[in-house]
Amino acid sequence: MNLILVSAEELQGNRVQLSDRRLQHLREVHRAAEGELLRVGLIDGPMGSGTLTRLTPALAELELDLDQPPPPPLPLTLLLALPRPKMLKRILQGISALGIKRLILINSYRVEKSYWQSPWLRPEAIREQLILGLEQARDTRLPEVVLEKRFKPFVEDRLPALAAGKRCLLAHPGSHQGAPHRLQEESLLAIGPEGGFIPYEVEKLEQAGFSGVHIGPRIQRVENAIPLIVGKLYDNF
Amino acid sequence: MNLILVSAEELQGNRVQLSDRRLQHLREVHRAAEGELLRVGLIDGPMGSGTLTRLTPALAELELDLDQPPPPPLPLTLLLALPRPKMLKRILQGISALGIKRLILINSYRVEKSYWQSPWLRPEAIREQLILGLEQARDTRLPEVVLEKRFKPFVEDRLPALAAGKRCLLAHPGSHQGAPHRLQEESLLAIGPEGGFIPYEVEKLEQAGFSGVHIGPRIQRVENAIPLIVGKLYDNF
Numbered sequence: 001m002n003l004i005l006v007s008a009e010e011l012q013g014n015r016v017q018l019s020d021r022r023l024q025h026l027r028e029v030h031r032a033a034e035g036e037l038l039r040v041g042l043i044d045g046p047m048g049s050g051t052l053t054r055l056t057p058a059l060a061e062l063e064l065d066l067d068q069p070p071p072p073p074l075p076l077t078l079l080l081a082l083p084r085p086k087m088l089k090r091i092l093q094g095i096s097a098l099g100i101k102r103l104i105l106i107n108s109y110r111v112e113k114s115y116w117q118s119p120w121l122r123p124e125a126i127r128e129q130l131i132l133g134l135e136q137a138r139d140t141r142l143p144e145v146v147l148e149k150r151f152k153p154f155v156e157d158r159l160p161a162l163a164a165g166k167r168c169l170l171a172h173p174g175s176h177q178g179a180p181h182r183l184q185e186e187s188l189l190a191i192g193p194e195g196g197f198i199p200y201e202v203e204k205l206e207q208a209g210f211s212g213v214h215i216g217p218r219i220q221r222v223e224n225a226i227p228l229i230v231g232k233l234y235d236n237f
Numbered sequence: 238m239n240l241i242l243v244s245a246e247e248l249q250g251n252r253v254q255l256s257d258r259r260l261q262h263l264r265e266v267h268r269a270a271e272g273e274l275l276r277v278g279l280i281d282g283p284m285g286s287g288t289l290t291r292l293t294p295a296l297a298e299l300e301l302d303l304d305q306p307p308p309p310p311l312p313l314t315l316l317l318a319l320p321r322p323k324m325l326k327r328i329l330q331g332i333s334a335l336g337i338k339r340l341i342l343i344n345s346y347r348v349e350k351s352y353w354q355s356p357w358l359r360p361e362a363i364r365e366q367l368i369l370g371l372e373q374a375r376d377t378r379l380p381e382v383v384l385e386k387r388f389k390p391f392v393e394d395r396l397p398a399l400a401a402g403k404r405c406l407l408a409h410p411g412s413h414q415g416a417p418h419r420l421q422e423e424s425l426l427a428i429g430p431e432g433g434f435i436p437y438e439v440e441k442l443e444q445a446g447f448s449g450v451h452i453g454p455r456i457q458r459v460e461n462a463i464p465l466i467v468g469k470l471y472d473n474f
Contacts, residue, residue, distance in 0.1 A: 002456050071454035094461050099453070137455035178472050181418045216336070216474055217308035218374035219239050220464070224331050227461045231468030235415050237453055 001025050003047065003138040004040045004062075005131055011042075011064075016050070018060045026052070026060050041140040042066055043131070070140040074099035074237040075186040076230065077162065081108040081193035082147075083222055085118035089129050091223050096133025096143055098230050099237050104162075106148045108201055110193040116149055155204045163188055168210040171229055172202065173219055175212035179232045187233060191225060238262050240375040241287065241299075242368055244280045248301075253277075253287070255297045263289070263297050278377040279303055280368070307377040311336035311474040312423040313467065314399065318345040318430035319384075320459055322355035326366050328460050333370025333380055335467050336474050341399075343385045345438055347430040353386055392441045400425055405447040408466055409439065410456055412449035416469045424470060428462060 004026075006016045018026070026032045034055050040062060041047035047070055050062035082105045083091050095103055107116075119125060126145050134140060148154040167187040169179065173196060190197075190205055197205070202212070215229050241263075243253045255263070263269045271292050277299060278284035284307055287299035319342045320328050332340055344353075356362060363382050371377060385391040404424040406416065410433065427434075427442055434442070439449070452466050 094458075097455060097457055097461060098465075099455055136458060139455055179468075181469070181472075215468070216472070218334060218336055218376055220334055221331075221373060223460075224334060224464045227457070228335075228464040228468040231416075231452070231465040232418070232472075235418075235453070235469075 001029070001135045002039065003135050003140075004038055004050065005043055005135055005140065006040060006062075006064075007043045008045070014064045015053075016040075016062050016064060018062070019058060023058075023060045026055070027057070032060075038062065039138065040064055040066065041070065041134070041138070043134075044141055046070070047138070047140050071099060071138070072237055073101040073141060074230065074234055075183075076100055076233065077102040077104065077166070077186075077188045078226070079104045079106055079188065079190040080222070080226075081106055081191065081197070082111045082115050083193070084112070085115055085120050087223060088118065088120045091226070092126060092129035092145075093133040093136065094223060094226060096130040096139075097137040098133075098227060099137065099139060100230070101141055101143045102146075103143055104146045104148055104154075106154055107151045108193045109151075109198045110195045116147075121147065151201060152204070155208055159208045163209050168205075168208065169229075169233075170197075170202065170205050170210040170212045171215055171225060172196065172212040173214055175214040177211065177213050179213040179215050179229050181232045182235055183233050189229065189233070191222060191229075194222070238266070238372045239276065240284065240372050240377075241275055241277045242280055242372055242377065243277060243299075243301075245282070248279075251301045252290075253299050253301060255299070256295060260295075260297045263292070264294070269297075275299065276375065277301055277303065278307065278371070278375070280371075281378055283307070284375070284377050308336060308375070309474055310338040310378060311467065311471055312420075313337055313470065314339040314341065314403070314423075314425045315463070316341045316343055316425065316427040317459070317463075318343055318428065318434070319348045319352050320430070321349070322352055322357050324460060325355065325357045328463070329363060329366035329382075330370040330373065331460060331463060333367040333376075334374035335370075335464060336374065336376060337467070338378055338380045339383075340380055341383045341385055341391075343391060344388045345430045346388075346435045347432045353384075358384065388438060389441070392445055396445045400446050405442075405445065406466075406470075407434075407439065407442050407447040407449045408452055408462060409433065409449040410451055412451040414448065414450050416450040416452050416466050418469045419472055420470050426466065426470070428459060428466075431459070 040050035277287035285303035291298035
């Protein structure tokens with residue numbers, strides 16, 4: 001936890017009281033003491049410092065001075081074939097830590113139907129992982145996560161509006177073109193499931209304006225592939 | 238498992254018999270049938286195909302035709318502060334899948350001493366994770382892993398020879414310079430522990446010719462930071 005995140009509802013003027021895992025972290029990992037200055041951020045708001053004005057086993061009280069903007073959002077929307085549930089938590093944290101602010105989890109032929117039933121897809125479960133990523137990265141803006149359980153209606157009806165004016169890239173092993181570097185424009189990046197999108201899906205994405213790009217001769221797990229390609233595409237986000 | 242890896246000791250001419258987790262994978266995940274052609278690689282050797290000539294609950298026999306070179310190694314040596322044991326397995330797999338062929342796990346002030354006692358640092362445990370990474374990536378060359386338990390003697394006595402003729406980069410949050418893209422030369426990349434290298438360590442690395450570079454305004458976990466920076470530095474490896 002490199003940043004203590006608080007929500008607007010928790011604020012009492014410029015003070016906040018913590019009694020949950022953040023208190024535990026302050027006491028057990030950070031070993032904070034009264035008077036100490038800590039990094040604090042307001043979810044979807046500014047960040048800055050908090051003075052620890054009171055610390056008991058049951059409660060931490062902070063006086064906030066939040067005067068800095070969070071880092072700029074990564075100008076990238078990620079379309080990701082729904083990963084298997086046991087990977088989902090870590091992938092959501094990683095996406096949030098990278099500064100990606102819009103994630104669309106999509107269906108694909110190779111996504112097992114049961115994955116859509118995972119309790120880790122409940123809004124509060126998703127939010128929890130996204131917050132862990134922001135705390136790690138020192139960021140405050142919560143990513144928006146959309147679930148698209150049907151590939152065809154999504155690609156035909158909603159993707160065109162999303163894609164308008166953006167560089168549309170499909171990370172696809174075997175593409176002839178390498179991923180571009182240091183984009184200046186906004187992008188929409190599609191990453192398939194284990195085993196890849198099937199030819200029909202690739203075709204539909206190409207029809208929607210996506211170009212296939214590779215990220216090298218090796219096949220990466222999705223949790224490696226995302227930072228690998230994001231690193232190429234953008235700097236300073 | 239995108240590639241079945243076999244070792245030279247297992248070969249009987251151009252045949253190999255499998256009875257371990259690879260057999261289990263063939264039967265349960267791949268659901269292979271006799272006569273099927275599978276992707277096979279020889280550890281530290283060529284890759285190609287194997288025809289499944291026999292499949293029983295106790296044994297799989299493959300006839301190999303290995304005529305392709307593995308993908309080119311990434312021209313990067315990674316100096317990594319020893320991660321906490323629970324992260325080590327995944328990080329080793331990821332490094333191996335990225336094509337990194339030389340990893341030096343180093344000590345740092347912020348590496349807990351107990352980490353060096355982890356059973357996951359035994360050579361056979363490290364090898365197991367590296368092989369999982371190669372199987373994922375479709376590669377055959379095993380990375381070399383060196384453990385350097387003392388920072389100062391390593392940096393003073395052995396690092397200069399390693400650094401000679403290479404671009405030496407230190408991934409360090411707060412550096413003014415962003416990480417370069419698309420290097421043509423070999424590099425030596427140092428990544429610190431959670432919380433970063435301490436100033437003394439940064440100074441020693443700078444004296445050894447390292448330049449600090451950042452990977453954006455956010456703080457990444459090491460398992461995200463490695464592919465993020467590798468993606469910037471190299472293409473087509």
